[in-house]
Amino acid sequence: MKGKVVFVAVVLAAAAGLSQAWEPVIDPVSAPPSQSADAIQIKRGARVAALGDCIVCHTAAHGKPYAGGRPLETPFGTIYSTNVTPDMQTGIGDWSLDAFRRAMRDGVSRDGHLLYPAFPYPHFTRMTNGDIADLYAFMMSRAPVHATAPPNRLVFPLNFRPLIAGWNMLYLTRGPGRAVAAPAMAPSAASAALGDAAAAAGGAASADSAYAVQWQLGRYLVDGVAHCGACHTPLNTLGAEKRDAPFAGGTLEGWDAPALTKLSQAPTPWTHAQLVAYLRTGFASEHGAAAGPMLPVTQSLAKAPPDDVDAIATYLMSLQTPASTPTVNASMATSAATSTAISTNPQPADLDQLAPPAALATGATLFNAACASCHSIVAPMSTHGDRPSLAQGTAVNADSPRNAVRMMLGGIDWHGSAAAHFMPPFAQTFTDAQIADLANYTRARFSAHGPWPGLDAAVVARIRKETAEP
CATH class of the missing domain: 1.10.760 (Cytochrome Bc1 Complex; Chain D, domain 2)
Structure with missing residues (x-):
């Protein structure tokens, strides 16, 4: 890898001729x-x-x-x-x-x-x-x-x-971006972006025009000053965004930035209103709280004009791609009994209803001791204040365990405000093996995917060593 980077760097120097x-x-x-x-x-x-x-x-x-x-x-x-x-x-x-x-x-x-x-x-x-x-x-x-x-x-x-x-x-393509026509607006998009009353009162032509203006503003902000693609687009060998995979997800500071084109594929598909709430408050009642590098972004967007954040959400919601036909991966299954329990009752009131296989027993014990007081279905945090189940969370349902492990290691700091969302860190409490067991149990317990294949103490150790925040 290093040799390849050196070679490409030499080619770049020659191509540029150092003239610029x-x-x-x-x-x-x-x-x-x-x-x-x-x-x-x-x-x-x-x-x-x-x-x-x-x-x-x-x-x-x-x-x-x-x-x-x-x-x-x-x-x-x-x-x-x-x-x-x-x-x-x-x-x-x-x-x-x-x-x-x-x-x-x-x-x-x-x-x-x-x-x-x-x-x-x-x-x-x-x-x-x-x-x-x-x-x-x-x-x-x-x-x-x-x-x-x-x-x-x-x-x-x-x-x-x-x-x-x-x-x-x-x-680098210098200069202001060129205007692009807004996509055709579906009636549902008008109601979501403009509000049912406004869309109905303005008529079809007026609603189309208002949506187009909002979409154009959102595109300008997302592609420009908000630079969403800098985090949410995968990078090539030289650290440039892959032009053929815009907003398909990236990795930075030890966290995965999820794909912004798959919001409609979440366990509970994102809506325009939920995305606006998340961007402005760092919390969406149907999805969870912001963490890692995204948390300070939401804190900054809270100071931005609401119309701007609304436009950002309008543009991002227009980028959604349909889900592909799911395939069954045997390595992601736990056992027939556990899979049935998960699919029919992803959040049982009594944790004893779930009889995990031996491989998940340690994780179940850790969850009961450290997590159930907040994240079980009978916990006050789950029954009051519209807190979402872990089953709705992006981290638990992600293909990679990185963000779930990051959350368990670092938690979410307390920021001293009524709107803050807090989770204690467990980096100094649990070993790498225990974090792996806890993460695998949590995914098996709250999603239909089963434990993450390959997630073990060695993987947690590597994630633990990565720099998440300075």
């Missing part, structure tokens, strides 16, 4: 724009920053907002986010709007060096000049922080920035 490996310097400004700039424009910029989740990537753990230093783990090593406060020495205080726009569109810093695409400029390039200018005004209104990010730790030769010129030649 360093761009011209844009003259610095003597001082950042006044923080008393157009308050309305700064407010618009705050909207863009919330949609782009800028604060999460550009804020280190326990660091100052937007001061950078957060480690971003990639298959090629660690990249540290930069300081985007208006500090004149370590931030972007001496950047003009032209320099900021070039970074967003072309991935080029003010001094001419190329930025790594961990900064998602392949998406930001699709933003309008107006949105980029608004974001610039917002960033320049932040408090300046003097902070220098640690040096990146990348494998050779990918630590040689001029190679990015070749990457850009292959994968």
Whole structure:
């Protein structure tokens, strides 16, 4: 793998001819724009920053907002986010709007060096000049922080920035995205996206027009500033999104980002309203709570205008693909008795109703001791407050055990608000073998799939060592 990466990197360097490996310097400004700039424009910029989740990537753990230093783990090593406060020495205080726009569109810093695409400029390039200018005004209104990010730790030769010129030649399409006609709207889509009353009151033509406007806005946000594909699209060998598999799911920071094209294939198919609620609150009563890298995204989207989040949901719901005919995998079955119990009664009131095979006995014991008080059908959390059964959860029904194991290891931190969702971590409580037993039992107990094939202590150990969050 390393040899292949080195070879491809050399080819890229030759293809680029290093002619575009360093761009011209844009003259610095003597001082950042006044923080008393157009308050309305700064407010618009705050909207863009919330949609782009800028604060999460550009804020280190326990660091100052937007001061950078957060480690971003990639298959090629660690990249540290930069300081985007208006500090004149370590931030972007001496950047003009032209320099900021070039970074967003072309991935080029003010001094001419190329930025790594961990900064998602392949998406930001699709933003309008107006949105980029608004974001610039917002960033320049932040408090300046003097902070220098640690040096990146990348494998050779990918630590040689001029190679990015070749990457850009292959994968960067510069400039705002081209308009695409909205798909034909089904009546159900109109009711979901616009509301039954609004769709009926506006008539078919008006509803079509309103849906098209909302869809276009959603597409612009998803493909641009929100950069959803950066996480939810699989990457190729060189870390670029696979163009033939948009939104088909990806992996980052030790978590699987699920496919956004299969929301209608969930045990309870997602609706437009449920997706809006999830994106704005981090919780959908029919599906569960956000965790891992998605949790801070929902916290940022909570600060975005509701109409924008609604448009994002409209566009994402239009991407759904029909489910293929399911096939039976014998390795995913447990035993005839257990499979019957799971399919006919996926959440029995009394856990003793389920007689797990010997392979799941340890997991059942662990579940009863550590999980049943919250996740059994008679637990207060399950009977009050519209909490969904684990049977509805994406992690339990996923093909990969990664997210379920991540949840068990790290839990969900308490954020001190009434709307927070909390789960205690078990990384220091259970061994790798116990986590594997618990995960396999939970999947057999709450889904129709049976235990994950191959999930054992060694797999948990590998997941435990991966960096999930800095």
